[in-house]
Amino acid sequence: MRSLAIAAILVSGSAMAQNTEPVSPVPAHKAVNPAAVELGKKLFFDPRLSKSGFISCNSCHNLSLGGTDNLKTSIGHNWQQGPINSPTVLNSRLNLAQFWDGRAKDLKEQAGGPIANPGEMAFTHELAIETLKSIPGYVEEFKQVFKTDRLSIDEVTTAIAAFEETLVTPNSRFDQWLDGDKKALTKDELAGYQLFKDSGCVACHNGPNLGGNSFQKMGVVQAYKTASTAEGRKGxxxxxxxRLNFKVPTLRNVELTYPYFHDGEAATLASAVDLMGRLQLGREFSKDENAKIVAFLKTLTGQQPQIALPIMPPSTDKTPKPRPFN
Amino acid sequence: MRSLAIAAILVSGSAMAQNTEPVSPVPAHKAVNPAAVELGKKLFFDPRLSKSGFISCNSCHNLSLGGTDNLKTSIGHNWQQGPINSPTVLNSRLNLAQFWDGRAKDLKEQAGGPIANPGEMAFTHELAIETLKSIPGYVEEFKQVFKTDRLSIDEVTTAIAAFEETLVTPNSRFDQWLDGDKKALTKDELAGYQLFKDSGCVACHNGPNLGGNSFQKMGVVQAYKTASTAEGRKGxxxxxxxRLNFKVPTLRNVELTYPYFHDGEAATLASAVDLMGRLQLGREFSKDENAKIVAFLKTLTGQQPQIALPIMPPSTDKTPKPRPFN
Structure with a gap:
């Protein structure tokens, strides 16, 4: 009995070592319903879900740019300045809730928000559905995917969420290291990871998404000063x-998702690390420490989703016209 | 001698038949320099070539939407209303010149325009180059493509044009018919093509692009009334x-490139055909004739380019920040 237990430990030695890390690799995702994913991809890229006919989900969650827009705060209908930094859609399936304040419980609930937000896509769900129903290519595809004639916001957000579920970024160098390839990281990168753990960053940025699994106060040790009016969980x-409790952002692909924080006020990884140290941990990282942590963070860039640009089914004479300027 | 000539006619009968048509199939395009195409694709999709960091070539020449934005006139920096309808980038290599007024002699010359146009991407060539030079992934790729350390607007527009050269749409049903598949078109579609030829549409919409190879007055028989201030070739x-001389737009993929005319005032193919008949030919198409011509026009939708969405090399701490709101 005892020898069996020892054998089991020996066999699973590598897996055991991994389990001691507070971070785990991004799990691969296999689409349950590829047809729904394909439809959801079209909808994600389709600007006809906005009043203007110009803004799509991909405008602010640009899959060429790490699933963000790389702006401090986003641009909405009529060039309105958004109140908050656009969070990445990559690996968002791993988050405990969606939006910075977690007001949507999942990707499906999130997907309906921006379409009808007057400051974002500025449409209504009713007009979005009327638009889609006027396009035979969409009507046919919804029917095939959902096996029903019903085409409502429910099917639309289900399909978008199905697509977003596939947007994972496995096989970062850090995940290769976690999976046992000890040469995947340099000495400095490993030192950065050690600092990341020892100094307490990992208290919030842990799990497969290095974040996304709790709400935390922005400004624990020092109050955070910002012109942003975003209130976080209070809302x-x-x-x-x-107030100022936000969902901890993922650090996956953080090299691509600049600028940082809910207000986008940290332009660089170095400044984000510096501020996090001061505000959250009461710690001033030396220049060398900062550089090592940044080096570690850059190992979190995974394989980006390979997307074949969808070709939209054309509108018809019955499709409501986009209204960009009124 | 005489029997040889007859044999030659018999053998090439099918090709001879094609040659009598005033329209020819879209020629396939083989990229001379695939690495330049790949770089050009990145640049085409990269919003960092705009002041805001939000607008890319693909914003108004959306390859999901027939290479257009499907808006009457385009949206530019700060939501400015553009003066003209965005022409499709698809098959634009076949045009005698670029822009509606032909002010750019080729795709390379065209590509530099919108970047620096204050009403479009609102950047400067200098800032675009400074941006690209601050991004190691781009610097390396330019070096590999052009075998030089030089990175100027010349290389940028050369690469974008190389990508755009590949954006052809072969194998439409009409081209299949031209190539000898007599079952590719229905009776009504063929009748529409016959009307298209007999009534004179083909006088301007001919060649492989059914247009794009001449400038013509908008409003030949009747004057065209429009609120648009676009002057055409006069500029x-x-x-x-x-005044009001414009490059004849291509009819390739015209089902996808609504709305129509330089001012985008014709919302549907039926209204565009109707107006063209009255304005250009002094002819009133019956409802049945109009429907047949529209049916023919819809056979001009070719295979859309299959695009793998590019992943952008990330900006660095040195990259000039986008300025969407100032």
Whole structure:
């Protein structure tokens, strides 16, 4: 009995070593319903889900740019300045909730938000559905995917979420290291990871997404000063204590998802690491420490989703006209 | 001698039949320099070539939407309303010149325009180059493609044009018919083509691109009334006679490139055909004739380019920041 147990430990030695890390690799994702994914991809890229006919999900969650727009805060209908930094859609399936304040419980619930937000796509769900119903290519595809004639916002957000579920970025150098390739990281990168753990970053940035699994106060040790009016969880719970509580952002692909923080005020990884140290940990990282942590963070860039640009089914004479300027 | 000549006619009968048509199939295009095409594709999709960091070539020449934005006139920096309808980039290599007024002699010359146009991407060539030079992934790729350390607007527009050269749409049903598949078109579609030829549409819409190879007056028989201030060739030649002379738009993929005309005022193919009949030919098509011509026009939709969405090399701390709101 005892020798068997020892044998089991020996056999699973590598797996055991991994389990001691507070971070785990991005799990691969296999689409359950590829037809729904393909439809969702079209919808994700289709600007006809906006009032202007110009803004799609991909405008602010650009899959060429790490699933973000790389702007401090986003541009919405009529060039409105958004109130918050666009979070990456990559690996967002791993988050405990969606939006910075977690007001959507999952990707499906999130997907309906921007379409009808007057400051973003500025459409209505009713007009989005009327638009899609006027396009035979879409009507046919919805029917094939959902085996029903119903075409409502429910099917639309289900399909978009199915596509977004596939947007994972496996096989980063850090995940290769986690999986046992000890040469995948340099000495400095490993030193950065050690600092990341020892100094407490990992208290919030852990799990497969290095974040996304808790809400935390922005400004624990020092208060965070910002011109942003975003209130965080307070907007959801109504509690004053939840002011500036935000969902911890993922650090996956963080090299691609600049600028940083909910207000986009940290332009570089170096400044983000510096500020996080001061605000959250009461710690001033030396220039060398900062550089090592940044080097580690850059190992979190995974394989980006390979997307074949969808070709949209054309509108018809019955399709409501886009209204960009009124 | 005589029997040889007859044999030659018999053998090439099918080819001879094609040669009598005023329209020819879209020629396939083989990229001379695939690495330049790949680089050009990145640049085509990269919003960092705009002041805002939000607008790319693909914003108005959306390859999911027939190479257009499907808006009457385009949206530029700060949501400015553009003066003209965005022409399709598809098959644009076949045009005698670029832009509606032909002010650019080729795709390379065209590509530099929107980047620096204050109403479009609102950047400068200098800032675009400074941006690209700050991104190691781009610097390396330019070096590999052009075998030089030089990175100027010349290399940028050369690469974009190389990509755009590949954006052809072969194998439409009409081209299959031209190539000898007599079952490729229905009776109504063929009747529409016959009407298209007999009534004179083909006088301007001919050649492989069914247009794009001449400038013509908008409003030959009747004057065209429009609120648009676009002057056409007059802006290039300075001659009053060239007012409202425009490059004849291609009819390839015209089902996808709505709305129509330089001012985008024709929302549907039916209205575009109707107006063209009245304005250019002094002819009123019956409802049945109109429907047949429209049916023919819809056979001109070719295979859309299959594009793998490019992944952009990330900016660095030295990259000039986008300025969407100032």
């Amino acid at each position: 959801v719970t109504g509690k004053d204590a939840d | 290039v030649t300075g001659k009053d006679a060239d």
